[in-house]
Amino acid sequence: ARQMKAERERRAVITEADGEKQAAIARAEGAKQSAILEAEGRKEAAFRDAEAREREAEAEARATAMVSEAIARGDVNAINYFVAQKYVEAFAELARSPQQKTVIVPAEMGALVGTIAGVGELVGLARAQQGSPRPTSPPPAAPSAATPVAPRRPRGGVPVTE
Incomplete structure (x- = not known):
């Protein structure tokens, strides 16, 4: 057992x-x-x-x-667009910085407004080249002394500065 x-x-x-x-x-x-x-x-x-x-x-x-x-091609609106894009990117980076407590905004905002108007014109020209209808928009703000006046280019014509 x-x-x-x-x-x-x-x-x-x-x-x-x-x-x-x-x-x-x-x-x-x-x-x-x-x-x-x-x-x-x-x-x-x-x-x-x-x-x-x-x-x-x-x-x-x-x-x-x-x-x-x-x-x-000498398109001033393109230059304005490029500068405005870099300006906005730099400003956004300043705002994101953890050490930054204060963001200094330039008092002369007319240049930025003029640049934005130039960007709108550039978009309108791009749409016109693609054949899509251009939306109606309010007239651009009056440019300040620091804002370069962008030449308008009528279809197939010579640049016209107002």
């Missing part, structure tokens, strides 16, 4: 050890699979981030090329 009891205990210990071994293997396989899936996820995210940066760079390059072409 003692021999049979010892044999049963031995089998129970072996079975229990085998079960623990199988559980450890299953846990290790699960951890391995989890690590693989995490790495694949990070790889996919990095790939998509790089693709997004690439598309953004391409769009920026196209926009810069269009503005450069307009500047090369």
Whole structure:
């Protein structure tokens, strides 16, 4: 009877050890699979981030090329647009700065208003070139002394300065 009891205990210990071994293997396989899936996820995210940066760079390059072409043609509105864009970007960066407690706004806002009017004119010209109807807009604000007067270009005509 003692021999049979010892044999049963031995089998129970072996079975229990085998079960623990199988559980450890299953846990290790699960951890391995989890690590693989995490790495694949990070790889996919990095790939998509790089693709997004690439598309953004391409769009920026196209926009810069269009503005450069307009500047090369002597279009003052394009120059105003480019300057206004950089001005707004710099101002936004100043506002985001964690050390910045005060933002100094120039008292002469007429130049900015004139630039914005120039941007509106540039958009209107772009729409006219694409054949879409130009929306009616209020007349542009009177330019200040610091604002350059942008020449208007009638269709196929010579620039006219008002």
